[in-house]
Amino acid sequence: MVEIAVEVNGRAETAEVDGRMLLSDFLRGVLGLTGTHVGCEHGYCGSCTVLVDGASARSCLMLAAQANGSSVRTVEGLADGEELSSIQQAFKDCHGLQCGFCTPGLLMTVTEIAAEVASTPSRHQIREQLAGNLCRCTGYHQIVDAVEQALDQAAGGGR
Amino acid sequence: MSGPSPRLFGARVPRVEDGRLLKGQGRFVADVDFPGTLSAKFVRSDEASSDICDFDVKEALACEKVRAVFTGDDFAGAEIRCVSAYEGFQPSAQPILAVGRTRYAGEAMAMVVADDEYTAEDAAEHVTFAYRPLEPVAGLDDVLGEDREPVHSGWVGHAFVRRSMATDGFEEAAGSAAHRVTVELRNARHGAIPMEGRACVARYDQGSGLFELWTTTQIPHLIRAGLSDALGVAESRIRVISPDVGGGFGVKAQLYPEEVACCLAARELGRPVKWVEDRREHFIASHHSREHRHRVTGYFDDDGILLALEADIAVDMGAYSVFPWTSTMDCGMAMGILPGPYRVAEYSVTGTAYCTNKAPYGAYRGVARPAACFSIERLMDRIARHRGADRTEIRRRNLIGPDDYPWHSASGLVYDSGSLPESLDKALEVGGHNRLLADQAAARAEGRLFGIGLAVFTEQTAHTTREFQQRGVPIVFGYETAKVRLDATGTAVVSASIHDHGQGLETTLAQIAADRLGLSIEDIRVEYGDTDQVAYGAGTFASRSAVLAGGAVVKAADAVAETLRQVAAHRFEASPTDIVIGQGCLSVSGSPGASIEIAELCRLVYQRPESLPRGVEPILEASRTYDADPGTGVYTNAAHLASVEIDPLTGKTKVLSYAIAEDCGPMINPTIVEGQIFGGVAQGIGTALFEEFVYDDEARLLTTTFSDYLIPTMTDMPDFEVAHLETPSPHTIGGLKGMGEGGAIAPGAAIAAAVEDALSAVGDVFVDQLPLTPERVLAWLNQARIQGDGQ
Ligand code: FES
Numbered sequence: 001m002v003e004i005a006v007e008v009n010g011r012a013e014t015a016e017v018d019g020r021m022l023l024s025d026f027l028r029g030v031l032g033l034t035g036t037h038v039g040c041e042h043g044y045c046g047s048c049t050v051l052v053d054g055a056s057a058r059s060c061l062m063l064a065a066q067a068n069g070s071s072v073r074t075v076e077g078l079a080d081g082e083e084l085s086s087i088q089q090a091f092k093d094c095h096g097l098q099c100g101f102c103t104p105g106l107l108m109t110v111t112e113i114a115a116e117v118a119s120t121p122s123r124h125q126i127r128e129q130l131a132g133n134l135c136r137c138t139g140y141h142q143i144v145d146a147v148e149q150a151l152d153q154a155a156g157g158g159r
Numbered sequence: 160m161s162g163p164s165p166r167l168f169g170a171r172v173p174r175v176e177d178g179r180l181l182k183g184q185g186r187f188v189a190d191v192d193f194p195g196t197l198s199a200k201f202v203r204s205d206e207a208s209s210d211i212c213d214f215d216v217k218e219a220l221a222c223e224k225v226r227a228v229f230t231g232d233d234f235a236g237a238e239i240r241c242v243s244a245y246e247g248f249q250p251s252a253q254p255i256l257a258v259g260r261t262r263y264a265g266e267a268m269a270m271v272v273a274d275d276e277y278t279a280e281d282a283a284e285h286v287t288f289a290y291r292p293l294e295p296v297a298g299l300d301d302v303l304g305e306d307r308e309p310v311h312s313g314w315v316g317h318a319f320v321r322r323s324m325a326t327d328g329f330e331e332a333a334g335s336a337a338h339r340v341t342v343e344l345r346n347a348r349h350g351a352i353p354m355e356g357r358a359c360v361a362r363y364d365q366g367s368g369l370f371e372l373w374t375t376t377q378i379p380h381l382i383r384a385g386l387s388d389a390l391g392v393a394e395s396r397i398r399v400i401s402p403d404v405g406g407g408f409g410v411k412a413q414l415y416p417e418e419v420a421c422c423l424a425a426r427e428l429g430r431p432v433k434w435v436e437d438r439r440e441h442f443i444a445s446h447h448s449r450e451h452r453h454r455v456t457g458y459f460d461d462d463g464i465l466l467a468l469e470a471d472i473a474v475d476m477g478a479y480s481v482f483p484w485t486s487t488m489d490c491g492m493a494m495g496i497l498p499g500p501y502r503v504a505e506y507s508v509t510g511t512a513y514c515t516n517k518a519p520y521g522a523y524r525g526v527a528r529p530a531a532c533f534s535i536e537r538l539m540d541r542i543a544r545h546r547g548a549d550r551t552e553i554r555r556r557n558l559i560g561p562d563d564y565p566w567h568s569a570s571g572l573v574y575d576s577g578s579l580p581e582s583l584d585k586a587l588e589v590g591g592h593n594r595l596l597a598d599q600a601a602a603r604a605e606g607r608l609f610g611i612g613l614a615v616f617t618e619q620t621a622h623t624t625r626e627f628q629q630r631g632v633p634i635v636f637g638y639e640t641a642k643v644r645l646d647a648t649g650t651a652v653v654s655a656s657i658h659d660h661g662q663g664l665e666t667t668l669a670q671i672a673a674d675r676l677g678l679s680i681e682d683i684r685v686e687y688g689d690t691d692q693v694a695y696g697a698g699t700f701a702s703r704s705a706v707l708a709g710g711a712v713v714k715a716a717d718a719v720a721e722t723l724r725q726v727a728a729h730r731f732e733a734s735p736t737d738i739v740i741g742q743g744c745l746s747v748s749g750s751p752g753a754s755i756e757i758a759e760l761c762r763l764v765y766q767r768p769e770s771l772p773r774g775v776e777p778i779l780e781a782s783r784t785y786d787a788d789p790g791t792g793v794y795t796n797a798a799h800l801a802s803v804e805i806d807p808l809t810g811k812t813k814v815l816s817y818a819i820a821e822d823c824g825p826m827i828n829p830t831i832v833e834g835q836i837f838g839g840v841a842q843g844i845g846t847a848l849f850e851e852f853v854y855d856d857e858a859r860l861l862t863t864t865f866s867d868y869l870i871p872t873m874t875d876m877p878d879f880e881v882a883h884l885e886t887p888s889p890h891t892i893g894g895l896k897g898m899g900e901g902g903a904i905a906p907g908a909a910i911a912a913a914v915e916d917a918l919s920a921v922g923d924v925f926v927d928q929l930p931l932t933p934e935r936v937l938a939w940l941n942q943a944r945i946q947g948d949g950q
């Protein structure tokens with residue numbers, strides 16, 4: 001067993017976990033943050049993406065113990081109470097989700113991109129940046145619409 | 160629809176379910192945890208066909224925190240059977256855990272139950288089986304030879320069932336036709352592969368004898384019916400709950416052994432038992448689809464008019480007949496829909512559903528229609544080439560026209576309405592066909608392989624009683640149920656027997672209910688996925704939910720609104736027929752002062768029964784069912800136009816553009832319709848280019864991760880162009896038609912045509928199988944070069 005201290009969505013958490021426990025299982029099973037979804041546990045689908053110290057990470061490929069001392073952000077940490085973040089709102093406006101299973105991973109990846117974006121990327125660039133997040137429902141078109149809207153806002157409308 | 164004037168029907172209303180899903184507040188089965196829940200892990204067979212000689216569970220049982228290890232005999236009292244009424248059908252019985260014999264690689268043989276998932280997984284490693292491998296029936300090549308032992312003992316041959324039909328005039332029409340072309344086509348086995356795998360949590364309440372199963376299913380009531388059979392327990396003692404589900408597409412529309420096993424284990428152990436499928440298990444043990452081989456002959460005249468059609472259809476249905484569809488579904492659908500959008504008068508077809516040592520075969524978006532569309536559209540392209548005619552022109556000559564409805568197809572289907580030639584024109588228009596032709600000319604001038612392809616289809620949707628009666632299934636999926644209840648605060652709960660796993664039904668049904676009740680969408684809560692909510696129903700599959708649940712909601716909401724009208728009429732001393740409902744109020748038409756808020760009226764009904772007229776009961780609730788006429792389905796149609804470029808070095812095909820013109824009748828919410836189309840097209844592009852279950856010679860699946868089974872990523876997909884036509888059905892409430900599957904039907908045909916067109920700059924080849932992997936495309940390119948050089 002390993003003792004870990006992690007900040008999750010701004011809250012300090014300490015726990016004793018099995019050394020082999022995955023970060024995804026820690027978030028879901030120990031903290032009850034079930035918004036992070038597990039679609040493959042192989043690192044391919046991106047559903048389990050969270051931000052670790054601001055950088056996107058696949059929580060199914062990371063041990064909880066490796067997150068010790070880090071700050072983790074999950075989908076539950078995006079909205080401000082009832083108020084959706086501008087990225088979440090864009091997904092709603094553009095019908096960027098259907099079943100919603102892949103959505104948390106996409107939102108986290110886009111949140112990371114939005115933090116650094118200086119000008120609105122092309123649709124092609126958006127597709128390249130998000131190619132590591134699989135979605136089986138949408139065919140991606142409306143996700144690209146949503147990300148375009150969100151990144152345009154994040155970049156201050158600049159192109 | 161008559162009644163209150165629609166305000167939300169047809170509007171691009173944002174989805175009501177998005178809030179919770181975007182905030183990570185959805186509840187999926189894997190998120191469900193009860194105190195004391197145990198974790199299950201299944202030990203699966205590595206051999207497709209074998210006798211189980213021996214097994215040893217002692218070591219696993221000895222592991223700390225392991226509660227039980229079950230094997231075949233422990234659950235031998237239960238099995239999954241689904242027997243077709245078709246004459247000559249050979250039934251199968253699927254054990255919950257293999258008993259004495261394995262019939263596909265991936266079949267569950269033992270179930271380890273432990274305190275947590277990690278322990279269960281470790282202990283499962285310690286369960287050992289000794290098998291004697293048998294020669295498997297590894298696929299259609301083996302069944303066609305017929306020299307292998309059948310998968311099930313006592314069977315004669317390898318077919319679950321073989322059926323034939325022919326029109327009376329077929330022989331004569333075929334014999335006298337000036338020309339004929341025969342094509343042989345193959346579609347690879349692949350699957351729905353939702354991002355969420357399957358999962359279930361079962362608990363058993365000893366006091367009441369009640370089973371409660373939380374499971375990832377599209378068909379909660381049918382799962383209850385199947386469990387009732389398998390467990391030998393009355394339906395009143397089973398509650399099935401399917402909460403948020405991460406995509407289904409058909410693979411979650413069958414009863415699976417794991418669901419039965421978790422129920423049995425929960426009863427045995429007195430604790431909740433949870434199983435969450437991992438991705439490898441999903442590939443090897445969830446149901447597969449799409450594996451068809453067709454041999455199709457078209458008989459036509461000098462103008463390329465199709466006079467008769469002949470087909471031999473073979474489908475590899477895997478090891479067991481699945482509940483509730485049986486193993487006849489794909490074959491029957493292909494036989495019926497093969498003539499597709501064309502005026503085929505004479506038709507002869509034989510279809511065979513084969514049993515092999517592969518995972519069982521279930522539903523996947525489009526059920527057989529992608530293969531049928533591939534066959535008829537590839538045939539049309541061949542006929543065009545044979546006659547030296549344009550591919551579009553040849554279709555125009557054969558398409559069912561606007562004056563031909565109702566069209567009685569040669570296979571016995573009745574197409575109610577449609578806009579086939581118009582949708583073709585529309586697809587060419589939104590897809591920029593003229594621009595594509597110019598691009599193609601420019602590309603060819605540079606020696607690039609640029610191709611254009613198109614496909615047209617008609618999609619049977621919302622088929623109900625008559626259709627399923629004919630299909631010989633044990634349960635006839637005839638109707639859906641909706642219950643509408645207004646509460647004392649004037650808000651409504653709509654409960655439905657369908658399930659929503661991304662299709663936006665939570666929103667579209669709320670739109671319908673809000674309009675009928677004169678409320679705003681915020682005042683409506685839609686619930687589904689719990690067998691305790693409504694009496695019965697089938698669930699969500701076969702492009703039916705908006706039509707059938709939508710119709711049931713209209714009927715139930717109107718019944719409730721009628722009670723409101725009576726109470727309001729009594730209050731204002733008016734006639735109920737003079738009461739109008741809308742914008743949260745009931746008013747007497749023509750009397751501006753006589754109006755009462757719905758919320759106020761609801762409160763009176765429940766809390767002031769003395770205000771009710773005689774004979775009206777203090778309840779604002781109605782349950783209604785809807786079985787859409789004519790019972791054989793209403794027909795959506797569409798045309799797809801694709802352009803591609805092939806990299807001649809790698810053989811890789813890139814989809815450059817993709818346009819869809821679709822007619823699904825009046826749209827409740829066009830944004831949601833577009834989402835369904837795009838999602839379907841993406842799956843269809845997967846079918847066309849990437850997706851294939853590859854086996855070794857012993858029928859063991861090799862493609863078991865997302866690195867060797869490719870589903871489309873964002874960079875594989877183009878932006879889509881879409882246009883809508885809206886031809887209402889003369890039969891259904893609101894003229895609605897279904898459309899959930901359509902997108903997935905045509906991409907295989909359209910993209911194959913585009914690839915063939917690209918290669919035609921080099922030489923004439925026939926693209927006859929999917930998916931169009933780089934290796935296959937390179938082989939065709941080489942063939943085209945040889946063929947081109949020879950000219
Ligand atoms: S679950 Fe982590 S990448 Fe798929």
Ligand code: FES
Nearest residue numbers: 098102135136137
């Ligand atoms: S919305 Fe269902 S997987 Fe993306």
